Amino acid sequence: MTRFAIIFAVLLLTLFTVELLEPVQRMVVQPFTGLLADISAALMMPFDGYVQSSGRIISHRETGFAVSIEAGCNGVEAAIVLIAAVLAYPAPIAKKAIAIGIGFLAIQALNILRIISLFYIGQWNLDLFTWTHLYLWPVLIMLDVLVVFLLYLRHLARQEVASSYA
């Protein structure tokens, strides 16, 4: 457990620092955030023809409301936590890669739900938007990370049991 904690902390701080570097932001994080905005808008457009996206901004042509997806709202930090935890925990490389891939998709799926929900909550009630945006959704995203990691641990445990009886 101590070894896991140390590796996790080192990986977490390293990945978090790397993510904040200007070239990484420019070449990876911001294009990815723009892609998230495009995907979110594409999911809303069939139901709401007034939605449009431009870069990291999603706007509504009828109400004039717009949201900009910023650092902390793109799920990258949550993904970093999951990646650090999965890499720090002892398991075969292939299982780690699959866990990171599936976990990343799970985080981003919930994150897109967050973006879409906030986009409409903001048009309805700005106070509720602030509350859910700043306090509630970060918790739900981190809970998603925790659940994905615990499911991964359970999968590893069951594999361990299966191999011990084989």
Next chain:
Amino acid sequence: MPESGWRLKPDAKIPQGKDREDEGVKTLRSFILHVLALLPLSFLLWYAISDYVAAPAYLLSGVILNVWLPDVVDEVTLRNGTMMVSTLFGEVNGAFIDAYIAGNQLAYPVDTRLQSYAIPFYVALHFAMRPKQGLSRLAWPLMILWLVLGLGLVATSAKNFMLGLGTTFLDLSAVPTADAIALAYQFFTIMAPALLPVVIWIYTFRGSTLLSSLLSAAANPAQAMD
């Protein structure tokens, strides 16, 4: 697990077998459902009494700011979830001078809820395990949370000083570089409030049936099938 080269051995500090803590929640599904049920309650309670929840972190950050930056900070107050950090500076024609001479005083607000939401999150995780002596076991996790949240309030204040006072603040000998302040601010506002409760929860309940069955499955194969 041959590819990894090493495996997690059962930790001597993790209670095993009959010595394991008999928490009320033993399965992952039950735990998740309990968390989702408790989160709205804990968040509503937190929002209603947020000044009290943030108070220890606010008091700690006030002491740190006054000791660290006696030439910058005048007073730190807390009201309606907002910590107001008054400086010794005022502003005249874009220049930062002594507040008494300027006739005005610069103050920077900090939303303590951006840090303190970690506490209702931890409380939901904690009681979702339905622990024995749950309230008394909540004490040390709260201490750690308040300590880190206090540092977060300090980091946020330093970021506010950096953006508001510019070189007047950054040129002080006790102040680290702008990059260090930015990194600390990002870590303490984006990462720590959401992550810390999870880390503390894993450590606190590492001996529970739920977690120990996952963390040391090789030593306790029967438990892993919960």
